[in-house]
Amino acid sequence: MKTRAIRLYGVNDLRLEEFELPPIAEDEILAKVITNSICMSDHKAAEQGPNHKRIPKDIDKNPIMLGHEFCGEIVEVGKKWQSKFQVGSRFSIQPALNYKGTLDAPGYSFRYIGGDATYVVIPQQVMELDCLLPYDGDAFFLGSLAEPVSCVVGTFHAMYHTTGGSYVHHMGIVEGGNLAILAGVGPMGLSAIDYALHNTHRKPGRLVVTDIDDARLKRAESLYSVEDAKANGVQLIYLNTKEFSDPVAKLMELTGGKGYDDVLVMAPVKALVEQADAILGKDGCLNFFAGPNKTDFSASLNFYNVHYASTHIVGTSGGNTDDMRESLMLMEKGLINPSAMVTHIGGLSAVPEAVINLPSIPGGKKMMYTHLDFPLVALADLSELGKSNPVFKELATLVAKHNGLWSAEAETYLLKHCTKRIKE
Incomplete structure (x- = not known):
């Protein structure tokens, strides 16, 4: 042949x-x-x-x-x-x-x-x-x-949460919890929105998707609408963080000050990683999805919250x-x-x-x-x-x-x- x-x-x-x-x-x-x-x-x-x-x-x-x-x-x-x-x-x-x-x-x-x-x-x-x-x-x-879709699926499965007094990690996003997808309207971010709304495992109660480009956000909403999300039991919010002098305060406001159980970072930007860390709630899990080109890429992490609020970070690359x-x-x-x-x-x-x-x-x-x-x-x-x-x-x-x-x-x-x- x-x-x-x-x-x-x-x-x-x-x-x-x-x-x-x-x-x-x-x-x-x-x-x-x-x-x-x-x-x-x-x-x-x-x-x-x-x-x-x-x-x-x-x-x-x-x-x-x-x-x-x-x-x-x-x-x-x-x-x-x-x-x-x-x-x-x-x-x-x-x-x-x-x-x-x-x-x-x-x-x-x-x-x-x-x-x-x-x-x-x-x-x-x-x-x-x-x-x-x-x-x-x-x-x-x-x-x-x-x-490539399996990379998104694997990300959701890799998220984990804990219970005080136990060393068992509970895998997956929090059912009915707060999920944020930052810089979330690129190709992989759109796939993450799709999976969050339509998977058969567990869905968030609230999904906040951010970007700094109105056209890209409107395009995302035309593909994955607020109405469709509601029909699937999810409150979906698209947010242009460029419009706010304090994006962290706005993101926290959307959760009533509780913060986010799960945050996906879809772009390798230092400020974005630090924003994600700042909006984590108690036992919040940050997934650094975006693969950086620079081997010395780094960002600040609030270790006070790591110690007292059990916040944590994971990274996924590919799906099994x-x-x-x-x-x-x-x-x-x-x-x-x-x-x-x-x-x-x-x-x-x-x-x-x-x-x-x-x-x-x-x-x-x-x-x-x-x-x-x-x-x-x-x-x-x-x-x-x-x-x-x-x-x-x-x-x-x-x-x-x-x-x-x-x-x-x-x-x-x-x-x-x-x-x-x-x-x-």
């Missing part, structure tokens, strides 16, 4: 190549990739090349396939797995293998599996760890978003396999819709430039369709591009139909009508 894939040979040395995949062994699976979502981790992998902790040193001779947020269909099943997986079934992948203490992961460490490809061989490491996850949803791009399964289940049932994460679409040939330049490309997730060949396109630009391209014109109509979001309907149209396809 021939495949076309983006392979990494060295620092920012990404090449689109066609080559032959080896026949699968009895403990492997051959799969067709349909979508892969570009992640900032891909940029870091390309930027660091063989110096990256997950990437082999000899990629100049044995290049790896890039991409770890992918979804597709099973093409061939090795003998060992034929009772569990069937040809034609859809799947997603948990890339964080933790296989026998190594950091090996699809999209970083393997020659024949990575999301930026048309076909891949799913190796025995993935199968042995039960990291090939069945997906029954109607949109491939949602299956690709299961990994159970978090991914939960993400897939919630999407399959239509309970959550992380489409707001997607701001761009593109074909396989657009991957290298998008990965290398990712920090300078605004917006959220870049969803790549690996069997198609077209440049990276912002959803916001579809209407203008549609003046000269009938496919983009119809896609613009479909995006507008779904409140500016990418959708299963738009994906189906793209897969059927895109005029440029990767030759197989």
